Amino acid sequence: MALAKITTITGRGLAVPGNDIDTDRIIPARFLKAVTFDGMGEGLFFDARKAATAAGQVHPLDDPRFRGAGILLSGANFGCGSSREHAPQAIQKAGFRAIVAESYAEIFFGNATTIGLACVCATRADLARLAAAIAANPALEITVDLVGREIRFDGRKIPLTMRDSARDALVHGRWDPIGELLEGAAAVAATASRLPYLAAPQK
């Protein structure tokens, strides 16, 4: 399976600020009542958007100035909570191809990487700079460069960090591991045969 090499992502930005943004907030559980991931994008931050509207505010996702953004900004521990892949799926289906945040919850990070959604980290100060630049000019073009390990915008650049295994997987087009896992079938059988307690269970 040839996968795209994800080296640089260019697009406009949109910030959903805050720390500990959990997967229930990213995609409320009622949207999980489905047997496919189709249409997940519509549920993205659904309740937060509705709450903003009710309070007479405009959620960034409903703000026409940010329409078509491809890079999502957030705070620390982004994606904590449930293991639902529906969360990164919703973000990807809503058109985002990269997230820039201070840090990520473990399972979310793995799920996102596996579907080719790049999760990079920036320091709080750099994130604030980037967010301010986007707020000042929503049409600003941002480039997340996984090879050069930097984010470029407005003639400036800030460093990005990313776990090596994930960066390597994206850059070399190995982000979906299924092909490589399948190649290991013989080794899997050998390992399995060494583990006695994994025999077929009795009924």
Add this chain to the structure above:
Amino acid sequence: MRTSPRNLFGKVWAAHAVRELANGQTQLLIGTHLIHEVTSPQAFAMLRDLGLKVAMPHRTFATVDHIVPTDRQTEPFSDPLADAMIKALRKNCTDHGITYFDLASGRQGIVHMVGPEQGITQPGTTIACGDSHTSTHGAFGAIALGIGTSQVRDVLATQTMALGRLKLRRINVEGRLGPGVYAKDVILHIIRTLGVNGGTGFAYEYGGAVFDRFSMEERMTVCNMSIEGGARVGYVNPDETTFAYLKGRPYSPVGAAWDEAVARWRAVASEPGCQYDDVVTISGADIPPTVTWGINPGQGIAITETIPDPAKATAVDEKASIEEALAYMKLRAGAPIKGIKIDVAFLGSCTNARLSDFKEVAKYLPGRRVAQGVKAIAVPGSQIVSRQCAELGIDRVFRDAGFDWREAGCSMCLAMNPDKLVGDQLCASSSNRNFKGRQGSPTGRTLLMSPLMVAAAAVTGAVADAREVFGVIH
């Protein structure tokens, strides 16, 4: 030559590591795979798209839990989406030869209850499930991983997954817990102490005198919420308590195979003097009955404390997060948590819906009534627990006290079945997450606490100290 002492995590990892992948991650053999209706249908669809089969169907076990209505489990479900999900699961299991504990099996329940009950969850194994609370199974000394749907596909297709090695933190809880302090308080206290992302990149090994004395059900309560502290995995070393629990379960080994298994399980435990990347020690006596007041499980306080004041926060971050939580929770900074009126009391979920949870509460309920205006529901986590409670008359005790006694499922832990909060109702809940909107209403509010504290809130109509309400002295 003596080899240096090893920890359980390292031993299980080494035994299951198939090979190193190009990006440096490990291809890890998954001994046991558990699936449910929410996160598996897309994985089966991906399998079909790729033209792949399930590699080792006898190692996957399925049940249905999240979407099951708890007032009556009969099909068709009134919600057509839920009905489509159970049908899809049933069909996928039939098509691929996967054992499925269906509603009619008498063994259905929350997936994290079914594995242990059936003896499928065993020490020294690797377990994966498309559900973050898979960490529950670590109570048996397994490496149990919550995974996403693409990884469910990976495990179905290859019985392996790609994973980077985790660091290991040992958490000792020494001494004794005070009266009216439970396993739930232990984990809420740990998360409060180490933070909701304190466990990122770590597996947690729980031990110490308190865990040595804990029953398997108490160990499961703690391991269940490891993920709430950011740790992917949490486990307790297997011991006599573990073996006694597993003996005679449907999938437990028998005869000579049992003796061999116990010897193997004993040998997999962490050895004295082994290495950890970090060690944290907590005194059991310092753990209070704990209640959350905010919108993540780390925002907890002792029942005797007051709600945090953002003005007193030391970090900028902390100030903002307290403000956000108070605004959502509609709670007042500096007010005592005790005495806050509740609307709903929920006793259930994979954290606290086991026999011992209901038994403990039932000791104190006779002669009590759920306060007026409070909706109280008790939901066994599995059909087996439901039957055990019926046999012991526990369901009666709850009903007599004014609780709604339900059938097995995830129920009001999250919003995928008819049990939901309405509007901004405040719920005293024995579940594991207090995120915004978690219990089904976008403005619903959740306070996490132990089952007995839920009962105390139910009968007084307000957040209460169970030790005072029920005169708990142990």
